[in-house]
Amino acid sequence: xSTTPLNAPAIVILGKGALATARRIQQLYPQALIYxxxxxxxxxxxxxxxxxxxxxxxxxxxxxxxxxxxxxxVIRTLAPVLLEKGVEPPVLAVAEDGSAVVPLLGGLGGVNxxxxxxxxxxxxxxxxxxxxxxxxxxCLLNPPAGYALGDLELGKRFVxxxxxxxxxxxxxxxxxxxxxxxxxxxxxxxxxxxGYAEREPSDHELLIYPRNVLVAVSGDLADLADTVKAALHxxxxxxxxxxxxxxxxxxxxxxxxxxxxxxxxxxxRFTTAGTPADMTRQVLPQLLPPLTPAAGIAxxxxxxxxxxEQIGCARGRLAVIGLGPGATDFMIPAVKAELARANDVLGYxxxxxxxxxxxxxxxxxxxxxxxxxxxxxxxxxxxxxxxxVVVVSSGDPGVFxxxxxxxxxxxxxxxxxxxxxxLHILPxxxxxxxxxxxxxxxxxxxxxxxxxxxxxxxxxxIEKRLDLACQADLALAFYNPISRSRPxxxxxxxxIVRQHRSPExxxxxxxxxxxxxxxxxxxxxGELRPEHVDMRTMVLVGxxxxxVFPRTNGESWxxxxxxxxxxPT
Ligand code: SAH
Numbered sequence: 245x246s247t248t249p250l251n252a253p254a255i256v257i258l259g260k261g262a263l264a265t266a267r268r269i270q271q272l273y274p275q276a277l278i279y280x281x282x283x284x285x286x287x288x289x290x291x292x293x294x295x296x297x298x299x300x301x302x303x304x305x306x307x308x309x310x311x312x313x314x315x316x317x318v319i320r321t322l323a324p325v326l327l328e329k330g331v332e333p334p335v336l337a338v339a340e341d342g343s344a345v346v347p348l349l350g351g352l353g354g355v356n357x358x359x360x361x362x363x364x365x366x367x368x369x370x371x372x373x374x375x376x377x378x379x380x381x382x383c384l385l386n387p388p389a390g391y392a393l394g395d396l397e398l399g400k401r402f403v404x405x406x407x408x409x410x411x412x413x414x415x416x417x418x419x420x421x422x423x424x425x426x427x428x429x430x431x432x433x434x435x436x437x438x439g440y441a442e443r444e445p446s447d448h449e450l451l452i453y454p455r456n457v458l459v460a461v462s463g464d465l466a467d468l469a470d471t472v473k474a475a476l477h478x479x480x481x482x483x484x485x486x487x488x489x490x491x492x493x494x495x496x497x498x499x500x501x502x503x504x505x506x507x508x509x510x511x512x513r514f515t516t517a518g519t520p521a522d523m524t525r526q527v528l529p530q531l532l533p534p535l536t537p538a539a540g541i542a543x544x545x546x547x548x549x550x551x552x553e554q555i556g557c558a559r560g561r562l563a564v565i566g567l568g569p570g571a572t573d574f575m576i577p578a579v580k581a582e583l584a585r586a587n588d589v590l591g592y593x594x595x596x597x598x599x600x601x602x603x604x605x606x607x608x609x610x611x612x613x614x615x616x617x618x619x620x621x622x623x624x625x626x627x628x629x630x631x632x633v634v635v636v637s638s639g640d641p642g643v644f645x646x647x648x649x650x651x652x653x654x655x656x657x658x659x660x661x662x663x664x665x666x667l668h669i670l671p672x673x674x675x676x677x678x679x680x681x682x683x684x685x686x687x688x689x690x691x692x693x694x695x696x697x698x699x700x701x702x703x704x705x706i707e708k709r710l711d712l713a714c715q716a717d718l719a720l721a722f723y724n725p726i727s728r729s730r731p732x733x734x735x736x737x738x739x740i741v742r743q744h745r746s747p748e749x750x751x752x753x754x755x756x757x758x759x760x761x762x763x764x765x766x767x768x769x770g771e772l773r774p775e776h777v778d779m780r781t782m783v784l785v786g787x788x789x790x791x792v793f794p795r796t797n798g799e800s801w802x803x804x805x806x807x808x809x810x811x812p813t
Contacts, residue, residue: 251333252276252584252603253308253358256292256299257340259284262312265342265366269310272365275603276310289601290572296321305577306331308350308358312338315346322349334358342366347373352386352396376403382424384436387452390549391420391438392484394451402434402450410434418452440485440545442477454549455487458528460520461504462540463495468504475537486510487550490527492517496559496664515556527555560627560665561585564647566640566672567599569758574673582634582670588626590619591636591646599636616646620653628661640674644695644723676721679754679782682764684801686752686784689808690718696733697724703733710737714744719790719804722783726774734774741785745769750792750802752784753777766792766800 252275255266263285266278279298280288292298299321302309311318315337322335326349334350336359345368347359356377359370377383384406385399393399406412411429414421416438426436436450437443440457457476465471476483489505491498493514505512515526520542524534534544563582568574583589586606589596593610602608611619619635627633637645647669654662680687692713698706713720720741726734747770755763755778767776769785777783790804805811 251305251307253310253334254279254290254302255310255312256295256302257281257285257288257312258295262340263287265338265340266312268342268365269338269362272361275605277601293573300325301577303333303335304328304331305581306333308334308353310336310338310358310362312340315348318348336362338362338366343368344371345369346371351377351383354383354386356383357386375407379407380424380426382421384450388420390455390487392453392455394443394453394484395445398445398447399450401447405434405447412436415439416452417454440481442480442482453482453484455485455510456546456549457481457485458488458490458524458544458546458550458555459486460490460523460534460542460544461501462520463491463498463501465540468500469507471538472504472508472541475541475543478537479535479543481543481545483508487546488513488552488555490515490520490523490556492523493557493664494660497666511552511558513552513556513558557630560630561632561668562623562627562635562650562665563633563668563670564635564637564641564650565599565670566642566645566674567595567636567638568673569639569675569678570598570756570762571758574678574758576670576672579670579672582668585632586634587631588623588633589636590623590626590633595636595638598638599634616649617653620646620650621657623650624653624657624659624662624665627665627667628659637672638675639678640672641669642671643674643676643693644697673758675723675754675757675782676784678757679752679764679784680721682754682757682762683752683766683784685803686750686786686790687719687721688804688806689787689789690716691721691787691804692716692718693721693723695723696726696737697730698733699730706733706737707740710740711744714741717744717787717789719787720783720785722785724779725777725781725783727779731774734777738769738772738774742769745785745788749788750786750790752782752786752802754782754784756780757782764799766802 253273255269255276256279257266258281270276277289279290279292282291282293303322303325318337332350332353334353334355335348337346337348345359345363347355351374356372356374363370372378384403385393387393411427411432413430413432413435415435418438434448438452440454443451459472473483486508489510489512491501491514494517495501496514501512515523521534521536524542524544528544531544534542536542565579565582583599588607590609596608596610623633623635635646641647749769751767751769751772753765753776787804792800792802795801
């Protein structure tokens with residue numbers, strides 16, 4: 245009975261010596277990613293530079309951690325974040341050679357289950373130290389997916405009573421306990437009670453609720469979450485047994501429905517419109533007629549915990565994300581989470597590769613860089629089917645990239661299914677900002693961002709904007725400065741800039757910033773030639789106040805002061 249953790253585990257290694265064991269564990273959890281220390285081990289899914297920061301971030305993101313190193317290192321590293329309330333993913337230390345598996349944290353997140361699974365795959369034994377688990381062969385406080393524990397504190401007391409030698413009865417269907425070694429006795433005072441009915445908590449019972457109750461609602465009900473709770477209570481059904489909220493597809497984007505599902509802690513699924521009773525019959529036709537305790541509500545009880553993925557469909561999700569310039573350290577955590585939940589990933593092949601690695605179940609749709617509108621429409625088609633879709637851009641998706649194309653496609657569409665998709669734009673570090681940071685602060689004062697590509701705008705407007713931006717003495721950031729099909733444009737643009745700026749004006753050239761081939765050059769406007777630049781280069785031209793001074797490594801710092809005119813005293 246494995247409790248599948250929500251997030252794919254991270255297998256963290258410090259050196260090459262652990263790679264073989266890491267790969268064996270990855271075979272057990274194919275979705276897991278191997279994290280390796282940069283410089284020490286290359287052939288991994290993710291490289292990190294700081295062990296401590298990486299481990300703490302994974303922990304705080306609720307990612308199960310399998311660290312192939314000494315338990316002490318893991319304990320010391322995570323100690324500062326342990327006192328914070330919040331998530332506690334499973335954390336295990338595994339000996340580099342696979343000879344020992346030590347579950348450390350996350351008893352309620354199934355760490356012992358994972359420890360046993362890993363130990364079995366490595367032909368060793370897990371160092372289980374949880375007494376209840378040792379004695380009974382299962383963690384009673386961690387029922388499998390589809391079941392909810394009534395109360396953790398009462399539960400802990402119940403387990404210590406059991407450990408002190410009491411016997412126990414099992415009431416109701418608890419298939420996962422079949423293999424457990426419980427001191428069972430039909431006459432026992434203590435009982436494990438599994439059922440969906442409301443029940444008063446008691447010291448003598450461990451209450452476990454199957455999540456087998458489906459509630460269909462119409463979204464116009466007032467105080468939806470409270471109304472659902474009241475309807476369940478009136479029907480003597482425990483709110484913990486609620487497995488899923490169901491509503492009509494037409495109401496997919498209704499915020500009140502999503503707020504209610506969040507408040508109740510259950511997923512929200514959708515089906516064709518109808519009365520609530522009709523809706524439950526559509527998704528669970530084999531059940532008896534539902535209860536209808538109030539207008540706008542129907543309650544259906546299934547014999548087993550609900551299989552939520554089989555009930556109607558989810559609201560589709562579309563996220564347009566920015567990868568940042570390249571290095572994963574510069575990618576915001578929300579983007580990493582979005583990539584992890586994606587069913588489909590769309591984008592220009594280079595960027596899709598950069599966003600990986602992906603799991604076998606994730607579908608990649610790589611397209612040519614110029615097919616932006618087709619890609620945007622394809623993304624909506626997939627999301628409208630209820631899938632979780634990611635469109636990738638490099639840098640920031642709103643800077644000469646996919647976000648505007650996706651919004652344009654939506655704006656042009658009168659398909660209600662597209663408009664109901666849960667659409668998010670997640671920012672990234674744009675190339676101009678990543679390049680500026682490498683050089684110092686060349687964009688430290690007002691600046692102007694331009695694409696020099698005349699593919700989607702007339703060249704005249706580019707010349708006009710350049711001229712005006714130069715007149716305004718703005719620092720300039722040029723995207724798409726040159727390409728094979730646009731060979732002369734940069735030269736012409738520089739002619740315009742030179743009419744306004746002196747030849748000493750600092751120019752920063754960042755190429756492949758944040759990627760393995762990164763280069764940074766600081767030259768002057770007088771020296772700048774189109775040959776210095778290609779389509780993977782970011783060009784930052786200073787204002788009249790931008791200055792340069794040497795740094796200790798032989799290169800230079802560039803900055804544009806925060807003030808303008810005379811330096812404030
Ligand atoms: N959305 C991207 C920009 C796309 S336009 C962003 O916000 O960064 C493509 C242009 O961006 C390229 O021609 C180049 O000028 C610049 N660029 C993108 N990534 C870069 C990188 N890693 N290093 C330098 N320039 C880059």
